[in-house]
Amino acid sequence: MAEEQAVEKQFSIQKIYTKDLSFETPNSPKIFTEQWEPSVDFNLGSHVETLENGLFEVVLTVTITVKSGGNVAYLVEVNQAGIFALAGFTDQEMGPMVGSFCPNILFPYAREAVSELVAKGGFPQLLLAPVNFDALYAQHMQQLQQQAPGTLN
Helix, strand or coil, X not given: CHHHHCCCCEEEEEEEEEEEEEEECCCCCHHHHCCCCEEEEEEEEEEEEECCCCEEEEEEEEEEEEEECCEEEEEEEEEEEEEEEEECCCHHHHHXXXXXXXXXXXXXXXXXXXXXXXXXXXXXXXXXCCCCHHHHHHHHHHHHHHHCCCCCC
16 A cells, blocks of 8 residues: 555656856967967856756756966856756655756756867867766765764755
8 A cells, every 4th residue: 555655756857958158268369379288177066946846947067167378268167957857756865866867967968068169169179078976966965964964864
């Protein structure tokens, strides 16, 4: 009888879209005449907003700053978003779903947008390596537990 009362888990992608993107080349055209010695600073973040009726907006933010010879060659930021429908998941399951599973779905779209923006900006192609969102989520949860021991299950 308990099995009959269990709610079936449901997950679906409602919409995937680019929420915001930015590409800046503050030192062009001079940067194109200098020797190309890039150093890359990569930042990744996500934000979850609860909508109505089991809908969640997850926004993955990818920010990359590339410098060459000490000067900023370009700065690219992509906010890749998705609206996801989730039902039947426990509170313990919801965290990994919106904190890892959904960003993992969004990352290839953000990665493609970054690659296209960089190429259109006149720079050598930039292909982002895959990201282990499960490990990032676990690390984030561990940091939260260290900050406030005993408050998380």
